[in-house]
Amino acid sequence: MTRPGKSKRQELLSRYLEGNPFLTDDELAHILGVSIQTVRLDRWRLSIPELRERLKEVAQGIYGQVKSLEKDEWIGKLIDLELGRSGVSILEVSEEMTLKRTRVARGDYIFAQANCLAVALIDTKVALTGTARISFRRPVYCGEKVVARAFISRRKENKYVVRVASKVQDETIFQGKFLVFAIA
Amino acid sequence: MTRPGKSKRQELLSRYLEGNPFLTDDELAHILGVSIQTVRLDRWRLSIPELRERLKEVAQGIYGQVKSLEKDEWIGKLIDLELGRSGVSILEVSEEMTLKRTRVARGDYIFAQANCLAVALIDTKVALTGTARISFRRPVYCGEKVVARAFISRRKENKYVVRVASKVQDETIFQGKFLVFAIA
DNA sequence: AAATTCTTTAATACCAGGTACTAAAATAAA
DNA sequence: TTTATTTTAGTACCTGGTATTAAAGAATTT
Numbered sequence: 001m002t003r004p005g006k007s008k009r010q011e012l013l014s015r016y017l018e019g020n021p022f023l024t025d026d027e028l029a030h031i032l033g034v035s036i037q038t039v040r041l042d043r044w045r046l047s048i049p050e051l052r053e054r055l056k057e058v059a060q061g062i063y064g065q066v067k068s069l070e071k072d073e074w075i076g077k078l079i080d081l082e083l084g085r086s087g088v089s090i091l092e093v094s095e096e097m098t099l100k101r102t103r104v105a106r107g108d109y110i111f112a113q114a115n116c117l118a119v120a121l122i123d124t125k126v127a128l129t130g131t132a133r134i135s136f137r138r139p140v141y142c143g144e145k146v147v148a149r150a151f152i153s154r155r156k157e158n159k160y161v162v163r164v165a166s167k168v169q170d171e172t173i174f175q176g177k178f179l180v181f182a183i184a
Numbered sequence: 185m186t187r188p189g190k191s192k193r194q195e196l197l198s199r200y201l202e203g204n205p206f207l208t209d210d211e212l213a214h215i216l217g218v219s220i221q222t223v224r225l226d227r228w229r230l231s232i233p234e235l236r237e238r239l240k241e242v243a244q245g246i247y248g249q250v251k252s253l254e255k256d257e258w259i260g261k262l263i264d265l266e267l268g269r270s271g272v273s274i275l276e277v278s279e280e281m282t283l284k285r286t287r288v289a290r291g292d293y294i295f296a297q298a299n300c301l302a303v304a305l306i307d308t309k310v311a312l313t314g315t316a317r318i319s320f321r322r323p324v325y326c327g328e329k330v331v332a333r334a335f336i337s338r339r340k341e342n343k344y345v346v347r348v349a350s351k352v353q354d355e356t357i358f359q360g361k362f363l364v365f366a367i368a
Numbered sequence: 369a370a371a372t373t374c375t376t377t378a379a380t381a382c383c384a385g386g387t388a389c390t391a392a393a394a395t396a397a398a
Numbered sequence: 399t400t401t402a403t404t405t406t407a408g409t410a411c412c413t414g415g416t417a418t419t420a421a422a423g424a425a426t427t428t
Contacts, residue, residue: 006403006404021243022243022244024385024386025385026384026385034405034406035406036406037406037407037408038404038406040386041404041405050386051385051386052236052239052385052386052414055239055240056239058242058243059205059206059239059242059243111316132316132318133295133318134316134318190374190375190376208413208414209414209415218377219376219377219378220377221376221378222375222376224416225376234414234415234416235414236385236415
């Protein structure tokens with residue numbers, strides 16, 4: 001338990017807390033080999049809040065995001081859902097989804113439908129799309145019905161690979177591979 | 185402050201907590217118009233943990249996800265970054281990024297490069313891609329250098345629209361519009 | 369109406385993980 | 399050696415609880 005200088009210790013302390021905000025002062029004191037008072041002083045000097053406040057901040061962080069995602073409207077009608085396996089959703093392209101000039105559906109609606117479906121498959125309270133590899137095959141026009149079919153193709157811990165194919169009648173207009181993360 | 189029955193109150197209680205896990209027993213007691221003891225009894229009967237445990241759970245939830253994202257390797261070399269505005273990254277396509285048969289780079293590497301860059305632009309600790317609208321213009325071959333340029337094109341609260349264009353020499357091989365969420 | 373049972377409230381002792389403050393001891397610098 | 403800095407100790411107090419015992423109130427049954 002060699003004791004490096006004050007500034008070094010404080011740097012260590014912030015790094016420890018950055019890596020793991022769940023550490024109590026007591027645990028930090030043990031790790032750093034100093035008294036709990038020193039830890040508290042250091043935290044005060046670095047203006048790092050106490051454990052509970054840190055947790056609250058982290059929790060509020062996710063909560064804000066989750067709420068903002070919840071607000072985002074659900075795109076498409078869910079017509080079949082086998083949680084954890086597959087699902088089907090239908091989107092009828094309405095005027096407000098299209099670009100006025102071309103009467104072509106804005107791509108993000110098509111994407112959003114697929115994304116919503118992909119996320120919905122995951123059997124968890126909150127799921128977020130981490131990355132997605134998608135392609136638009138042809139434009140979709142106002143009035144067309146887009147049928148999206150999705151299934152979970154792989155899973156590794158809390159990561160899911162969901163594949164989605166969207167069709168208008170028999171024509172595939174969109175395909176996507178979504179990497180979705182499950183939270184909680 | 186009319187008092188509905190016990191089961192009704194308990195249902196209310198769980199719903200309140202589902203909507204806002206940050207409520208203390210005291211606040212719940214006021215909301216429900218009963219004593220704090222009743223709230224605690226109800227929580228116990230519904231096996232809902234105390235505030236601090238709830239926060240910890242939420243915090244651990246996000247933390248798991250953030251860590252899993254952090255683990256995901258950074259794709260591309262960041263060669264220029266103006267935080268909150270724009271950035272440039274270069275990816276040299278190596279053998280392990282390509283499909284053996286075709287020597288074509290796997291699309292997700294191209295996507296990942298753009299996605300990493302998009303997320304890096306955001307001036308916050310943690311940023312997650314919510315949705316993305318992307319297109320691959322032509323295959324990229326082993327040995328080619330992909331230069332991705334990104335800029336923030338819109339912002340609304342914690343949501344950012346980041347546009348990314350990736351080129352090999354003068355040819356655009358990828359374009360993407362990312363909706364990125366800032367956390368905390 | 370009286371007895372019984374369920375439900376709610378009260379009261380108290382205790383805990384973790386702190387804050388805020390005062391003071392003394394140890395160490396480093398002059 | 400003296401002075402200043404740094405570290406440790408100790409105490410009182412806080413929030414948001416747990417755990418337990420007891421009593422008051424309300425609804426049901428007899």
